[in-house]
Amino acid sequence: MKYIIIVGGELHNKGAQAMTYTVVDQVKKNHPNKKVVLFSEIYNDRDKLEEKKLNFDIFYFPARAKMDILGFGYISKFGLKEYLKLLIKGTGVSSDKLEKIKNIIKNADAMIDISGYALSSQRGYFASMNYLYNIMIAKKYSIPMNLLPQSFGPFHYTPKEMRKLKPLIKEYLEYPEVIFAREEDGIENLKTVGIENVRKSFDIVLQGDKEYDVSNIFKIPSNSVSLEVTIEKNSIGIIPNQQIMSHGSSTELFEIYNSIIDFIIKKGKRVYLINHSTLDLEICKKIKASFSNEDNVILIEQELNCIEINSVLKKLDFIIASRYHAIVHSYKLGIPALVFGWAVKYKELLKAVNQEQYLFDVRESIEQKKLTSALDHLIMNYNQETVVIEEKLNNLNKHSVFEDIKVRY
Structure with a gap:
């Protein structure tokens, strides 16, 4: 059996889940003779429960397990401390699971990184090292490495961290044939550490x-869909973000x-409060309070998977959102x-689909009159904006990043 390994993917929030499900689905469609597995750095009890329903295998893959696979010869890269x-605490993975992981790596025909945002000083030194370990493993075992669209940088590490990381970033980010950056900002950040093999591409x-082929994702x-609520016509979704x-x-x-809700209700619309992450449920509850x-403000407390969220979204006129992957x-x-x-x-996402007029930066004071005007315009013109978005996406997706994934045959 030959494998395609996905790293950087998780199930704990809907954005990470959506990226994981999308890549699993597309890779299975394009490479039906390969077995797709997810190596995840987060694997909690909820993930274990969800895994029972899923039609792909998940392995817990923490940093110490990666170090064990790389071996003593890499000690100068990850440091004696x-x-x-690793020697004192162990790998964090049972010996039988670790052997399975090693066997998969030895029989892997591709590794695909789908981290949304991992290589940056804002995520910290150890997160950056952990990110690089995946590429080190791919290079050690001559596995084609694919870095799918994600954010990179900034790289404002301490001087000590930068002395260690810059040569490692330079060495290992030159291993993938091409790196896909989600934003122009990421391309510029990578140039500061000497990386040029970068192309701009939009979110995975x-x-x-x-539509997902749910048989690729669920046994x-x-x-895949078990909605406990009916979405009525003439409705708008609010999807907040605790961040x-x-x-x-x-x-x-x-x-x-x-x-906003007062304005929407006066326009004869319903509002559904939707949590795109469990962290956001308390905000939804506070808004509902x-x-x-008001019967026209409905709180959806059910934790929805990303396929269920799609089922909800397609029935709404539009959404008011702060969660990036909800948008x-x-x-x-x-x-x-x-x-x-x-x-x-x-900013780059909305610009790509000609929707900048509907973006409000929460770091600045939001002018109520301008916000109300944008909201009113969207209520009156959401059908026209749908046409604009679909036309823009059709142009953007004439060539998919999934066509560029390097796989060994």
Whole structure:
């Protein structure tokens, strides 16, 4: 059996889950004779429960297991202190699982990294090293390495960290034939550490088929969707993000949500509060508490997988969102979005589909009049914006990144 290994993917939030499901689906469609496996650095009890339903194998793959596979010869790269931790604490993986992982690596025809955002000083030194370990393993075993669209940088490490990391980044990021950066910002950041084999490409999820072949993902396809709520017509979804509360004023943002909902209800629309991550459920509950007696504000407490979220999104007029991959999901279906964001990835995403007028930066004071005007325009013109989004995506997706994945035959 020959394998294609996915690294950097997880199941713990819907963005990571969507990227994982999309890549599993597309790789199985394009390489039906290979077995797809996920090596994940996060593998909790909920993931174990979910794995029972999934039609691909998942292996816990922490940093110390990677160091064990690389071996003593790489001690100068990961450092004596980290190697001593491996000797004292072990790999964190049972011996039988580790043997299975090693066998898969020896029989792998490709490794695909789908980290959304891992190689950056903002994620920290150890996260960056952990990211590089995957490429070290691929190079050691001559496995074709693919870095699918993701964010890179900035690389503002301490001087000591930079002395260690810069040559490693240079050495190992030259191993993949091509690196796909999600933003222009990432391309420029990689140039600062001497990496030139980079191409711009859009988010992985946007490049997958509009509908998943759920048999590629779930053992029993009917288990993929189990909605406990009916989405009515003339409805708008609100998908908050707990992270925006740290980038902007939480008091101001809750006031904005309340004013938005008041405006929407007066326009004769319903509002569905949707959590795209379990971390966001409390925000949804707090918003609903302000409208506890309003039947047209519906809280969806059910934890939805990304396929169920697609089923909800396609029934909405548009969404008001801060979760990046909720917006990506929405655009993939041709559903417009009014966006509260803060990072460059939001700006580049909306620019790509000609939707910049609907982006509001939470780091700045949001002008209520401008926000209401954008919201009103979207309520009146969401069908026209759908046409704009779909036309832009059709142009962007004439060539898919999945056609460029390097696989050994």
